[in-house]
Amino acid sequence: MINKLVLENLKHRPVRTMLSIFAIAIEVTMILTLVGLSRGMLDESARRARGVGADIWIRPPGSSAISFSSAPMSEGLVRFFSEQPHVTVATGTIAQPIGGIDTVTGVDLEQFSRLSGGFRFLSGGPFQGQDDILVDERYAKQNGLKVGSYVKLLNKQWRISGIFESGKLARMVMPLRRLQELTGNTGKLTQIFVKLDDPKLTNDTLRLFKAKLPDYAIYSVEEFTSLFSVNNVPGLKQFIYVVILISVIVGFLVVFLSMYTAVLERTREIGILKSLGAGPGYILAILVRETLMLAAIGSLLGIALSYGTRWLILEFAGATLTAMVTPDWWPTTTLIAVAGAVMGALYPGWKAIKQDALEALSYE
Amino acid sequence: MSKSGSLISIQGLGKVYRVGEVHVEALRGVDLEVTAGEFVAICGPSGSGKSTLFHILGGLTPPSSGSVSIDGTDLAKMTDSGRTNMRKTKVGFVFQKYNLLPTLSARDNIAIARHIAGKPLEHDEWFAEVLDLLGISGRLDHKPRAMSGGEQQRVAIARAIVNHPAILLADEPTGNLDTKNSDTVLNVLRGLNERLGQTILMITHNPEAAAYGHRTVNMRDGQIVY
Numbered sequence: 386m387i388n389k390l391v392l393e394n395l396k397h398r399p400v401r402t403m404l405s406i407f408a409i410a411i412e413v414t415m416i417l418t419l420v421g422l423s424r425g426m427l428d429e430s431a432r433r434a435r436g437v438g439a440d441i442w443i444r445p446p447g448s449s450a451i452s453f454s455s456a457p458m459s460e461g462l463v464r465f466f467s468e469q470p471h472v473t474v475a476t477g478t479i480a481q482p483i484g485g486i487d488t489v490t491g492v493d494l495e496q497f498s499r500l501s502g503g504f505r506f507l508s509g510g511p512f513q514g515q516d517d518i519l520v521d522e523r524y525a526k527q528n529g530l531k532v533g534s535y536v537k538l539l540n541k542q543w544r545i546s547g548i549f550e551s552g553k554l555a556r557m558v559m560p561l562r563r564l565q566e567l568t569g570n571t572g573k574l575t576q577i578f579v580k581l582d583d584p585k586l587t588n589d590t591l592r593l594f595k596a597k598l599p600d601y602a603i604y605s606v607e608e609f610t611s612l613f614s615v616n617n618v619p620g621l622k623q624f625i626y627v628v629i630l631i632s633v634i635v636g637f638l639v640v641f642l643s644m645y646t647a648v649l650e651r652t653r654e655i656g657i658l659k660s661l662g663a664g665p666g667y668i669l670a671i672l673v674r675e676t677l678m679l680a681a682i683g684s685l686l687g688i689a690l691s692y693g694t695r696w697l698i699l700e701f702a703g704a705t706l707t708a709m710v711t712p713d714w715w716p717t718t719t720l721i722a723v724a725g726a727v728m729g730a731l732y733p734g735w736k737a738i739k740q741d742a743l744e745a746l747s748y749e
Numbered sequence: 750m751s752k753s754g755s756l757i758s759i760q761g762l763g764k765v766y767r768v769g770e771v772h773v774e775a776l777r778g779v780d781l782e783v784t785a786g787e788f789v790a791i792c793g794p795s796g797s798g799k800s801t802l803f804h805i806l807g808g809l810t811p812p813s814s815g816s817v818s819i820d821g822t823d824l825a826k827m828t829d830s831g832r833t834n835m836r837k838t839k840v841g842f843v844f845q846k847y848n849l850l851p852t853l854s855a856r857d858n859i860a861i862a863r864h865i866a867g868k869p870l871e872h873d874e875w876f877a878e879v880l881d882l883l884g885i886s887g888r889l890d891h892k893p894r895a896m897s898g899g900e901q902q903r904v905a906i907a908r909a910i911v912n913h914p915a916i917l918l919a920d921e922p923t924g925n926l927d928t929k930n931s932d933t934v935l936n937v938l939r940g941l942n943e944r945l946g947q948t949i950l951m952i953t954h955n956p957e958a959a960a961y962g963h964r965t966v967n968m969r970d971g972q973i974v975y
C-alpha cells in the first residue's frame with residue numbers, strides 16, 4: 386500500500402522525480418567514471434608493460450613504477466646486464482614527457498624487436514629516416530593520422546612511418562639516438578629491459594641484480610605490473626575520495642530539496658494520513674521509501690550512463706585515456722548514493738512528522 | 750466519573766492554544782455526554798471552538814484541562830502514540846474539503862485507512878453494504894479529481910468508518926457542497942446512523958443540516974449553551 390502511494394506520488398510530479406533521478410544518476414556516473422578511468426589507465430599501462438616481453442625491468446635509483454626519475458641511467462648498464470648469466474636480450478629506452486600525460490619513447494628498434502617480437506604494423510613499417518616516428522592505432526585514430534602524415538613534437542615535424550597495434554610499451558615511438566640527442570640525454574636511458582632464456586629464473590636473477598646494484602629500482606614484470614594500482618599513484622585515492630564526497634553532497638542536496646518541496650506541498654496529505662492514525666513511523670516510511678526508490682532508479686541509470694561516458698572517453702580521447710567498466714564498484718556506489726539520499730530525506734522527514742496536522746486540515 | 754451508558758463523556762473540558770506570547774482560550778469548560786448510536790449536530794458561530802472539540806475527541810491535540818473519555822478510555826492520560834492508536838480505531842474523521850489523498854484512487858484512499866490500522870485489505874460484507882448505502886460502488890477506481898465534491902465526501906465517509914470507529918466526527922461535511930450533494934451526504938450519514946447504528950457527531954452552520962441529527966448542541970465562546 387505504501388509502495389502504491391509512493392509510486393503515485395512520484396508519478397504525480399514527473400519532472401521533480403526525473404530531476405532527482407538524474408542528479409543521483411550523475412552522482413553515480415561521476416564516481417564510476419572516475420574509478421573506471423583510474424583503473425583503465427593503470428590497467429592499460431600494465432598491459433603495455435607486459436607487452437614489452439621483458440622478464441625484468443630496471444629503473445634509475447629513486448624512481449617508481451608510475452613515475453620516472455629525473456636522473457636517468459647510463460647506457461653502459463645495458464652492456465653490464467647483457468653480460469649477466471641467462472640474459473638473452475638487454476635493451477634500454479628513454480621516455481620523454483610531451484605535455485599532459487603523454488610521453489614519447491625512444492627505442493632501439495632492432496634490440497626491442499628481439500625482446501618483444503617487434504611491433505605488429507597495421508600499416509607502414511619501421512623507421513626509414515631519423516625523423517620518422519611510429520604511433521599506435523589509437524593515437525592514429527584519434528588524431529586522424531596515416532602513414533606519411535606529419536606530427537609536430539618537441540618543436541619538430543615528424544613523419545609517421547608506421548602504425549602499430551596498441552598494447553606494446555608506448556603510444557609514440559621514435560629512434561632512441563635521435564630522442565637522446567634532442568633532449569640532451571645522449572648516452573642516457575630511463576629504463577632497461579632484460580629478457581632471460583628461462584622466465585623461471587626471474588626471481589633468482591632479480592636477487593642477483595639487486596645485490597649487484599642495490600640503489601636501482603629492479604622489478605620482475607609481475608612486481609612491476611602489480612604496482613599499477615590506485616594505491617600506488619600518489620594522491621589518486623584522495624582525489625577519488627574528494628570526488629565521491631562532492632558527488633554525495635550533490636546527491637544529498639538534490640534529494641533534500643526534492644523531499645523538502647514534497648513535504649511542503651503535501652502538508653494536507655500528511656495531515657490526512659495523521660488523522661487516519663498514521664504515526665511518525667508511517668509518515669517516515671513513505672518518505673524514506675520514496676527516497677530509496679529515487680536512489681535505486683538513479684543508481685541503475687547512473688550505471689547505464691557510466692557505459693556512455695566510457696564510450697565517450699574511448700571514442701574521443703582513446704589515445705590518452707582508457708576507461709574500464711567496474712562492476713565491483715556498483716554496489717559501493719549504489720550504497721553511497723542511497724546513503725546520501727537518505728541523509729537528504731532526514732530533515733524533510735522530521736519536518737513532516739513535526740508538522741501540525743490541524744493547521745493543514747482545519748483552515749481554508 | 751462518566752455516566753453509565755455514555756459513549757463519550759466530557760467534563761469541564763478546557764483548551765488553551767499558545768501562539769507565541771498569546772494564549773487563545775478555545776474551549777472553556779465544556780460538558781457533554783453522547784450515547785452510543787446518537788447522531789448529534791453541533792452548531793455555533795465561527796471561532797466558538799467546535800473544531801477544537803473534535804480535534805480533542807479525535808486525539809489530534811491534547812486537552813488542557815478537564816476530562817474526556819471515549820468508550821471508557823481517558824484521553825487526558827494518553828501519550829502521543831496512544832492518541833495515534835486511538836485515531837486508527839476509535840474515531841473516524843471527515844473534513845470540510847480536500848479529504849482524500851489526490852494521487853490515490855477512491856478504493857486506495859479507503860484501503861490506506863485499513864493499512865494504517867494494520868488490518869487486512871479485503872472488505873467484508875458489512876463494508877459492501879456501506880458502499881452500497883453511500884452509492885459509490887461504481888466510482889471506486891476513480892481518482893478524487895475525477896469525482897464530484899459530493900462523491901469525494903462520500904468516499905471520505907466510507908474511509909472514515911472502514912475501521913469500525915466508535916464515533917464518526919464530521920466537521921462541516923457539507924460546507925463545501927451544493928444543496929443536492931449536501932442532501933445526498935446528509936442522507937448517507939443518517940442512513941449509516943439508522944441502519945448500522947453508527948454514532949455520529951457533525952459540525953454544521955446550516956440549521957437544515959442540523960435537523961438531520963437527533964439533537965443539536967450549540968456552542969459559543971468555547972462553551973455549550975442551552
Ligand SMILES: Nc1ncnc2c1ncn2[C@@H]1O[C@H](COP(=O)(O)OP(=O)(O)OP(=O)(O)O)[C@@H](O)[C@H]1O
Binds near residue numbers: 768773795
Ligand atoms: N492550532 C491553533 N492554534 C492557535 N489557535 C487556534 C488553533 N486552532 C484554533 N485556534 C483558535 O481557537 C478558537 C476556536 O477555533 P475553532 O477552529 O475550534 O473554531 P470553530 O468553531 O471550528 O470555527 P469555524 O466555524 O470557523 O470552523 C479560535 O479563536 C481559533 O483561532
Ligand SMILES: [Mg+2]
Binds near residue numbers: 747799800801920
Ligand atoms: Mg471549524
